[in-house]
Every structure is written in C-alpha cells, then in structure tokens.
Amino acid sequence: MKTAAIIGGGVIGGGWAARFLLNGWDVRVFDPDPEAERKIGEVLDNARRSLPGLSDAPLPAEGRLSFHAELAEAVAGADWIQESVPERLELKHKVFAGVQAACHTDAIIGSSTSGFKPSELQQGAARPGQIMVTHPFNPVYLLPLIEVVTTAENDPALVARARETLTGLGLFPLHVRKEIDAHIADRFLEAVWREALWLVKDGIATTEEIDEAIRMGFGIRWAQMGLFETYRVAGGEAGMKHFMAQFGPALKWPWTKLMDVPDFTDELVDLIAGQSDAQSGAHSIRELERIRDNNLVAMMRALKGQGWGAGAVLNRQDDRLRENSTLAGGVDQVGDLSRPILTLSRAVPLDWTDYNGHMNEAKYLEAFAAASDRFMEIIGCDADYIASGGSYFTAQTHIRHLAEAHAGARIEIRTQMLVGEGKKLHLFHSMYEGDRLLATGESFLLHVDLATRRPSAPSSGIEEAMRRIRVAQAGLPYPEGAGQSIRRPG
Known part of the structure; x- marks a missing residue:
C-alpha cells in the first residue's frame, strides 16, 4: 500500500487527500488547525459522492486516513508528500526543512503553490532536487490538470516517476519545461x-x-x-x-x-x-460546491463519451483500472463459474440520479445492459467477434426495482445464466450495494447474423463457453422473481 502525506488540510490539501485516498492510497494529514479533521471530512463527503462516478471501472478499495500531531510522524516512510500551506515563502521553506529531516530521500515532495517558482522553493533545502511544483486546480479530486514545474536540480527519473504517479491517480500532469511566476494556467x-x-x-x-x-x-x-x-x-x-x-x-x-x-x-x-x-x-458554500460538482461531473462524463479533452483522460484511467480488476478476460479468467458471475462493478454517477434524488429507472436498464455486454464478452461475443458478423440482440427485458440507489453508491451486478444453448441466451442479473439487493434485471437474447439480421447459431467457441457455465451453474436455485414476465423454458 502506498502512502501520501498531506501537509496543510485546507481546501487544496483536503482535495489532495481525497484524490489519493479514493485511489487506494493511505493518507496521513498534518495540520495544526484544530478544525482540520472536520474540514477534510466535509471535503471527503463531497469527493466520495462525486469522484467515483467519473469512473465506469471499479476503483480500488479506499485507503486509510489518519491525522498526525507531528510533521515528522506524518512524512516518515511516505512515498509522496504534498505541501499545501499558505503562500508565504518563509513558511514553505520551514516546512520543507522539517519534511526533509524526517522523510525518505527518494520520496517525492510536491508543492501546490500557484505562484512560486520551484527554484525559489528549493533555496536552502537539504536536497533541492527532491522538491518540485505540482500545482493542482480546485477541486483537486475532480479536475485532472496538475502543472509539474521543475528545475535542473530535479533528476529526470524523479520527474518521470512523479508524472507516472499522478497519471495513476487519474490526473493529467502537464510538465512546464521552463519555470515562470504563476506557471501557465x-x-x-x-x-x-x-x-x-x-x-x-x-x-x-x-x-x-x-x-x-x-x-x-x-x-x-x-x-x-x-x-x-x-x-x-x-x-x-x-x-x-x-x-x-x-x-x-x-x-x-x-x-x-x-x-x-x-x-x-x-x-x-x-x-x-x-x-x-x-x-x-x-446558496451556502457547500451548496455551491455540490452545484459545481454536479456540473463538472456531467460535463466531464459528456466529454468522456466523446473521448475528448478531459474525457479522454478519464477513459484512459478506466482502461488502467480494468486491467487490474476482475472485469476483464474471457470465461477462463472469470474464476468460480458455479456462482453468479460478477459482470459490473462501479459507482452511481451524479448524472444517473433524478428529481427524486435516487437512480433513474432508465439507468437501471443501462447498468443491466452493460452487465449483458460483459457476459457476452465472457462467452466470446467480444468486439472482434461482433466485427466478424455475429452478435446478440435483446428480445425481452424485465426489471424489478427493490430498493433505492443514490449518487456515489458502489454497486455490483452478478449474473446467472438460466439458458445458454443454441441461439438462446437467458440471463438473470442481480444488482447489489454491499449485501443489499437493489434490483433484478432479466434479459432474453437471441444470437443474430448481422448480415441477415436474423437469428442464427453462435460459434462453437461460444457454445462451449455457455456449456461450461451451464454445467457449473446447474446446481444454483432458480432465482426469485425470474420467469414472471419471461417464460421459464420447459
């Protein structure tokens, strides 16, 4: 588990804490302000509600958050140290001296400064090359841009590692090649x-x-x-x-x-x-923050659909997350086939909710459709197969809404194959938040020849994958609620 130390728990420091924490890092915070824990807690509440919804892939488990009374305790052993104290150069120099006296020599020390040049920050430092500007934009947990400003003192390998780390957090590190007051933006x-x-x-x-x-x-x-x-x-x-x-x-x-x-x-x-x-x-400040977050998420998700601008950054982050998740690969990579198969894991984004404050009914269909797509991919009906001329069309769908889901809720869908033989595919999806059943979605699909647009037999590879799942799931009970609208065969 990687560890980030956040020095200064204001608006920017709290945003950094949220960005690291929700991407699976342990986070230690040092701030003498007695209100720091409350303030960061409020920022985290907003971040937990909004940031996960930017991703259509499962995020890692949230890291551990701790608050420390001593600077040395917070930075000892940390991989990344982010300074976000007020914009006073003498204060920053004092903080860097304390940090470098206690941190690892290979830790990255980033400064959130919006105005000071890195050469000014490095003045008098024990290890000037360890310090660089990593200037974010508020809210740090949503906006991707980080201006990385360095000097000749910074080893290129350290700069590369810093950029790689920031990219892994879903950020867009923009390397400012020549330092200047206030950077670029x-x-x-x-x-x-x-x-x-x-x-x-x-x-x-x-x-x-x-x-x-x-x-x-x-x-x-x-x-x-x-x-x-x-x-x-x-x-x-x-x-x-x-x-x-x-x-x-x-x-x-x-x-x-x-x-x-x-x-x-x-x-x-x-x-x-x-x-x-x-x-x-x-509006209060918190209300304005939520209005801002709603708009940013909606805009960035719209850009994501186009693969453009900040949306392209989000899509690349999803690809990285999927590579390290269980939602990848075919039937051989699924694991235990004798249980309902995990076909979707994600958070409910802000734009999936409606005027009642919960998940819109159309988005349940979107989620279950994504689960069907994933199941098709598991049995071999992937992008390459579809490009070759075969696919599945949905003939019937039945959804039961059993409990509410709200923005930020982490949901999973597990899928049981009721029929998988010949051109017929009958799936039963169960959507959960933790152990709580939110909804079920039952779908009946037919394999189709895309040239004729008529039902046809699937490939032998798909038939074999369905057979394996059918045999493995033969002992599962017929799920409650199934067959109410889609007739059970036989």
Missing part, C-alpha cells in the same frame, strides 16, 4: 481577472454578467478544446493562418487594459463583494 487566469476588474470598476458589467459571458460562451469551448485549437477551428477550412491574418490586427486595437491594473481600493472591493453576494448569496 494562472497567468491566463490573472489576465482575465485583471480585465474583469476593470469591467466592473468602469461600470460596464457586473460580476454576474461577466460570469455569464464566460460560462455561456467561450468557457464551454475552452473546457473541451483550449485556446489555440478553438481559434484554429474559427479559421474555417483555411485554418489557423486565415484566423491570424483576419484577427491579428486586433492585437493593436485598444481592446484591453491588461497592462494597467486598477487599485484595490475599499470602494472597488465593496463593489465586487456586494455584487458577488447578490449573485450567489442564496
């Missing part, structure tokens, strides 16, 4: 922030109007395509050169006050704060 944010301050100060727009301009327009485009690729598309068939030729002259126009920053006077602070209260004050 925050420099863009700072530019937008300065322009927004002027728009508010000059009475051109309110805080709400500025936010609407971002989230209703270019913010959505940036989320899936970034800046340059968006502009490339804007150039049409002629591409980026046409775009630059058409809009390049605008760089000389007086469109921005970017180099001229307004003073943070009491009047400006009060104006912005008042407008922000009017815009968002109806």
Whole structure:
C-alpha cells in the first residue's frame, strides 16, 4: 500500500487527500488547525459522492486516513508528500526543512503553490532536487490538470516517476519545461481577472454578467478544446493562418487594459463583494460546491463519451483500472463459474440520479445492459467477434426495482445464466450495494447474423463457453422473481 502525506488540510490539501485516498492510497494529514479533521471530512463527503462516478471501472478499495500531531510522524516512510500551506515563502521553506529531516530521500515532495517558482522553493533545502511544483486546480479530486514545474536540480527519473504517479491517480500532469511566476494556467487566469476588474470598476458589467459571458460562451469551448485549437477551428477550412491574418490586427486595437491594473481600493472591493453576494448569496458554500460538482461531473462524463479533452483522460484511467480488476478476460479468467458471475462493478454517477434524488429507472436498464455486454464478452461475443458478423440482440427485458440507489453508491451486478444453448441466451442479473439487493434485471437474447439480421447459431467457441457455465451453474436455485414476465423454458 502506498502512502501520501498531506501537509496543510485546507481546501487544496483536503482535495489532495481525497484524490489519493479514493485511489487506494493511505493518507496521513498534518495540520495544526484544530478544525482540520472536520474540514477534510466535509471535503471527503463531497469527493466520495462525486469522484467515483467519473469512473465506469471499479476503483480500488479506499485507503486509510489518519491525522498526525507531528510533521515528522506524518512524512516518515511516505512515498509522496504534498505541501499545501499558505503562500508565504518563509513558511514553505520551514516546512520543507522539517519534511526533509524526517522523510525518505527518494520520496517525492510536491508543492501546490500557484505562484512560486520551484527554484525559489528549493533555496536552502537539504536536497533541492527532491522538491518540485505540482500545482493542482480546485477541486483537486475532480479536475485532472496538475502543472509539474521543475528545475535542473530535479533528476529526470524523479520527474518521470512523479508524472507516472499522478497519471495513476487519474490526473493529467502537464510538465512546464521552463519555470515562470504563476506557471501557465494562472497567468491566463490573472489576465482575465485583471480585465474583469476593470469591467466592473468602469461600470460596464457586473460580476454576474461577466460570469455569464464566460460560462455561456467561450468557457464551454475552452473546457473541451483550449485556446489555440478553438481559434484554429474559427479559421474555417483555411485554418489557423486565415484566423491570424483576419484577427491579428486586433492585437493593436485598444481592446484591453491588461497592462494597467486598477487599485484595490475599499470602494472597488465593496463593489465586487456586494455584487458577488447578490449573485450567489442564496446558496451556502457547500451548496455551491455540490452545484459545481454536479456540473463538472456531467460535463466531464459528456466529454468522456466523446473521448475528448478531459474525457479522454478519464477513459484512459478506466482502461488502467480494468486491467487490474476482475472485469476483464474471457470465461477462463472469470474464476468460480458455479456462482453468479460478477459482470459490473462501479459507482452511481451524479448524472444517473433524478428529481427524486435516487437512480433513474432508465439507468437501471443501462447498468443491466452493460452487465449483458460483459457476459457476452465472457462467452466470446467480444468486439472482434461482433466485427466478424455475429452478435446478440435483446428480445425481452424485465426489471424489478427493490430498493433505492443514490449518487456515489458502489454497486455490483452478478449474473446467472438460466439458458445458454443454441441461439438462446437467458440471463438473470442481480444488482447489489454491499449485501443489499437493489434490483433484478432479466434479459432474453437471441444470437443474430448481422448480415441477415436474423437469428442464427453462435460459434462453437461460444457454445462451449455457455456449456461450461451451464454445467457449473446447474446446481444454483432458480432465482426469485425470474420467469414472471419471461417464460421459464420447459
């Protein structure tokens, strides 16, 4: 079991703790704040509800979380140490000195700093090459980007190991090859922030109007395509050169006050704060976090379906998770065939719930359909087989809803084959949360020749796999609820 030490349990530290913990790492937290355990607990509640739903593959078992009164105790033996203390350089230097006095020499020490360069963090350190910037974005447990900023002091092998570790957590490590104040992303944010301050100060727009301009327009485009690729598309068939030729002259126009920053006077602070209260004050911070998480999960899962942007990162993470799970391979890799076979293991994502606050009935069908697909793969009806011209079509389905499932619930489906012979395949799926039976799904499928779209006999390999399962499961009792709508043969 790998161990991560989190130094500083605020919003960012809590997000790091959740990211590591829910990916199977043990997590030790050091923070002298007496409220740290409560604050991290609240962040974890949100993370447990939302992060698992990003994955369509089973996550590893959650690691162990512990809180420590001594810095040395928290970092001793840790594989990864993440510093997330306030942005004061002298404080960070003090923390690094304490960390390096107690940690392994090969541990990775990452800093969440949004502004300091790694060379500044490494000043005076016992082992400067052990320290690098690993700057996340809030919420750390959902957003994939981590800016990895290094110097010549950092051994390339250590940097590679850091990037590999972050990738294994489902993150997207962006290696910033040349250090600069505020790295890459925050420099863009700072530019937008300065322009927004002027728009508010000059009475051109309110805080709400500025936010609407971002989230209703270019913010959505940036989320899936970034800046340059968006502009490339804007150039049409002629591409980026046409775009630059058409809009390049605008760089000389007086469109921005970017180099001229307004003073943070009491009047400006009060104006912005008042407008922000009017815009968002109806919701508590926790409610706003949940609204944010709902939207992020829905957007990222939509991108996942397209294999685009952050969704492509999620798909790659699912592939890694599946490789290490029991939901892979054919009939020889399943294990004990004499019991109902595990055909699905996942969390209920936020976008599977409805206005009643529980799993939508259509998503039960989606889950049972995924279980049928997995069973088809087990018996040999996989992507290659389907490409060769054979598949199964569902003729009948019957679902019983027995208990509620909520967002974040970890569900499993186990499948019993009632009939598996010739062109007929009759499956009975049972969905559980722990030991609690949530629903059953009964499906009757027919093997079909995709060229004629008519029922046909399956391959001899599929027939043999079904025979093995049929013999192994012959002693299982006929499941309760089966045959109510789909007639039991014989």
